[in-house]
Amino acid sequence: MTSKQYKSIGDDLWKSRTEKINAELFTLTYGALVVQLIQDYEDYAEVNKQLEKMGYNIGTRLIEDFLARSSLGRCSDFKEVGEVVAKVGFKTFLNITPVVVHIPPSSSAPGQPPSGATFTLTLEENPLAEFVELPDEALEGGLWFSNVLCGVLRGALEMVQMQVEATFVSDVLRGDDTTEIRVKLIKYLEEEVPVGDD
Amino acid sequence: MSNVGHYGSSTSTSLMSSALSSLAEPEPKLVDGIALDYLLIELVQTLRQSTLVATSKLRAREKEMVDAGLIPPTPPIPPSKKESKGKGPEDDEEEEALRIRLESIGATVGGNVAERLSKDRARFQDTLDTIKFVCKEVWAAVWDKQVDNLRTNHRGVYVLQDNAFRPLLRVSSASGSADALSKARIYLAFSSGVIRGALARLGLYAVVVPETTTLPQCTFQVKLPKAFNHFTTPA
Numbered sequence: 233m234t235s236k237q238y239k240s241i242g243d244d245l246w247k248s249r250t251e252k253i254n255a256e257l258f259t260l261t262y263g264a265l266v267v268q269l270i271q272d273y274e275d276y277a278e279v280n281k282q283l284e285k286m287g288y289n290i291g292t293r294l295i296e297d298f299l300a301r302s303s304l305g306r307c308s309d310f311k312e313v314g315e316v317v318a319k320v321g322f323k324t325f326l327n328i329t330p331v332v333v334h335i336p337p338s339s340s341a342p343g344q345p346p347s348g349a350t351f352t353l354t355l356e357e358n359p360l361a362e363f364v365e366l367p368d369e370a371l372e373g374g375l376w377f378s379n380v381l382c383g384v385l386r387g388a389l390e391m392v393q394m395q396v397e398a399t400f401v402s403d404v405l406r407g408d409d410t411t412e413i414r415v416k417l418i419k420y421l422e423e424e425v426p427v428g429d430d
Numbered sequence: 431m432s433n434v435g436h437y438g439s440s441t442s443t444s445l446m447s448s449a450l451s452s453l454a455e456p457e458p459k460l461v462d463g464i465a466l467d468y469l470l471i472e473l474v475q476t477l478r479q480s481t482l483v484a485t486s487k488l489r490a491r492e493k494e495m496v497d498a499g500l501i502p503p504t505p506p507i508p509p510s511k512k513e514s515k516g517k518g519p520e521d522d523e524e525e526e527a528l529r530i531r532l533e534s535i536g537a538t539v540g541g542n543v544a545e546r547l548s549k550d551r552a553r554f555q556d557t558l559d560t561i562k563f564v565c566k567e568v569w570a571a572v573w574d575k576q577v578d579n580l581r582t583n584h585r586g587v588y589v590l591q592d593n594a595f596r597p598l599l600r601v602s603s604a605s606g607s608a609d610a611l612s613k614a615r616i617y618l619a620f621s622s623g624v625i626r627g628a629l630a631r632l633g634l635y636a637v638v639v640p641e642t643t644t645l646p647q648c649t650f651q652v653k654l655p656k657a658f659n660h661f662t663t664p665a
Binding site: 246249251252253254255256257258260261262263264265268269271272273274282285286289290293294297324325326327357359362 | 458459460461462463464465466468469470472473475476477479480481483484487531534535538539542543546571572574
């Protein structure tokens with residue numbers, strides 16, 4: 233399927249969704265949660281970890297909802313995964329379409345699975361971080377405010393047999409120019425030969 | 431422009447083009463309701479963890495201070511206070527701490543929602559008006575429906591009843607409905623926080639007590655302090 237087709241699938245799924253809520257509700261709840269976690273843990277690295285973990289749990293459930301609604305088949309390669317995640321996944325749940333850039337895997341020995349395939353998602357808008365400003369401490373402490381998204385990606389993709397590593401590369405809340413998440417394929421979780429190998 | 435001289439005339443609305451009005455009142459950004467549902471579910475679990483960490487840190491600090499002789503040791507809890515189910519008072523403390531956290535997150539959300547929604551509205555006439563606003567508009571904004579039943583004893587206590595409360599709709603437990611009920615209670619903490627926060631932002635400082643007997647029905651008892659009334663003599 234072409235990129236455009238995925239985009240229109242995403243748009244359709246969003247439009248047909250009847251339960252749309254005001255993003256502010258979502259932003260407020262998430263923001264208050266992060267504040268509370270910072271107060272409890274007093275350690276930004278730990279808060280990052282907890283947000284990721286929470287995201288993982290959410291992701292494992294979200295993927296089922298997504299598959300049921302979109303009835304998309306299996307992706308043929310990791311590049312397609314990136315397209316679906318950006319154009320259909322994010323659109324359906326958060327009504328945003330991050331820009332996806334594919335980075336081909338580094339050269340690997342013949343016969344080896346193509347680990348290292350990566351895509352980056354550049355979020356032009358982030359509903360979690362609307363109107364949020366981070367205090368200096370958080371900036372110095374290395375807080376990734378929207379780290380829950382990395383967990384969601386990891387959890388969701390694990391349920392469809394892909395082990396990935398999702399991390400933030402940059403965040404406008406930290407003063408960077410863009411908000412970028414890098415998703416790297418570690419390996420496929422099946423015994424069968426992974427697709428894309430030749 | 432012939433309309434310029436007509437103040438308050440109904441034709442003045444034609445002065446506002448749709449571009450201007452969309453600048454003044456931008457379309458609210460929307461996300462899928464299910465994202466919030468999942469967030470709220472996992473939020474409870476995450477906060478439960480963080481509460482454990484926070485309370486154990488607190489206890490460790492207390493112990494340090496006691497060992498250093500800075501504060502007297504806390505008296506041992508009398509056995510009569512222990513729950514018959516075998517849960518120590520420490521578990522209650524943690525459950526309470528979790529509840530407080532959920533409520534305060536709810537209060538933040540409720541306060542801001544109420545503020546946004548009441549922006550263009552006329553001032554509230556009285557307490558009942560405010561409560562009705564919460565029942566209709568705030569409820570609809572947060573849970574996509576209105577309250578099913580509102581009762582009052584006209585003495586500052588209101589009971590808001592919802593027969594199909596959204597957070598409780600899909601709660602079930604493998605160990606049966608009684609277990610589901612007791613576990614569901616904690617999810618109501620966020621919601622009672624929303625109500626409390628919304629009322630507080632609108633000037634009413636109430637105590638909100640959630641109660642549920644059969645899922646997905648639940649009630650919220652809102653107790654308002656007796657307003658000081660200049661015209662009645664003190665009892």
